[in-house]
Amino acid sequence: MKIAFSPCPNDTFIFHAWVHGLIPGAPKLDVTYADIDITNSLAAGSNGPDVVKISYAALPWVLSEYALLPCGGALGRGCGPLVLTSNEAAADKGPAVLAGRRVAVPSERSTAYLLFRLWAAQQVPGGVGEIVVMPFQEIMPAVRDGAIDAGLVIHEARFTYPEYGLRLLADLGSWWESDTHLPIPLGAIIARRSMDLEAIATWIRASLQYAWAHPKASQDYVLQHAQELSTEVANAHINLYVNEFSENLGEKGYEAITALLSRAMQEGIVPKFDLAALKR
Structure with a gap:
């Protein structure tokens, strides 16, 4: 099989x-x-x-x-994708800072990207700028190095993103759970x-x-x-x-x-x- x-x-x-x-x-x-x-x-x-x-x-x-x-x-709960940035000031200002910005995502048909689009429709006035698709293991280094403004990450990145000096902009799992009360x-x-x-x-x-x-x-x-x-x-x-x-x-x-x-x-x-x- x-x-x-x-x-x-x-x-x-x-x-x-x-x-x-x-x-x-x-x-x-x-x-x-x-x-x-x-x-x-x-x-x-x-x-x-x-x-x-x-x-x-x-x-x-x-x-x-x-x-x-x-x-x-x-x-599950507490296990959703994260939106990360290397800009401390941007992280403090919240989702609106993504308006017109470049954001990396791991796949255009991923659940992470679907959630991101649903979230951004509510939280980012005018919408984000360019969406860049790249392998998920390349996203955090690209955010760290300033090649992109923010990155959508999944899986073990929940545990490792501080090692790249990145800041959490949004936890899409927490947003989904608070919005729907569902896993x-x-x-x-x-x-x-x-x-x-x-x-x-x-x-x-x-x-x-x-x-x-x-x-x-x-x-x-x-x-x-x-x-x-x-x-x-x-x-x-x-x-x-x-x-x-x-x-x-x-x-x-x-x-x-x-x-x-x-x-x-x-x-x-x-x-x-x-x-x-x-x-x-």
Whole structure:
């Protein structure tokens, strides 16, 4: 079975047991490790993987071929994207300073960018200036060096941005939670509709439960793919992004996803689609 997910600690932690043949009855996996911008593109292609991790923001483009699985993804609280700047005075003045400025984002179809656009529509009079797409690991150095005015960052950058001398301008997760009282949907696990979706969800849950029961077992695998992160940062990443929604979206998870994509449709950010397709 072909699968694609990111090398980030939350994904490698969840899928470690399945990748290493520790789940009885689960098929062998042929794994592609790629950043979310690439996996979004893979899912949108004509020959995408059987199972793939994508941004929730990319779901409307792929729901005809893929179904959203109720487990394995990333939703949560206190784990949203951050808008960073190197300008201390700008950080103190708030979002309005982004009007007409250059902002780097990790992907135009990422949940982070979708949230940024929803937030900026409320918070930045007249809108931002130029949007620059670049790999997420390049964003903080570019902000630090003054190549861009602000950057939208995700994942472990929550823990490491002070090392670059950067200042927090906005926490989009906190904004979303205060605005909706819902968790923030980040990454989804999808599978081809032609496959046994119930079985795949069962294998993913078994892999997650193995990881929780044997947290040390996946450590070497996680760090191997963690792009030079320390053990402490990798563990903090896992603790933040792997939670009860990773095991089961539940009604609150589906409510959050529906709220996000409904707003995105209203703003014309994603194509219109039948929200009922999220559950079938």
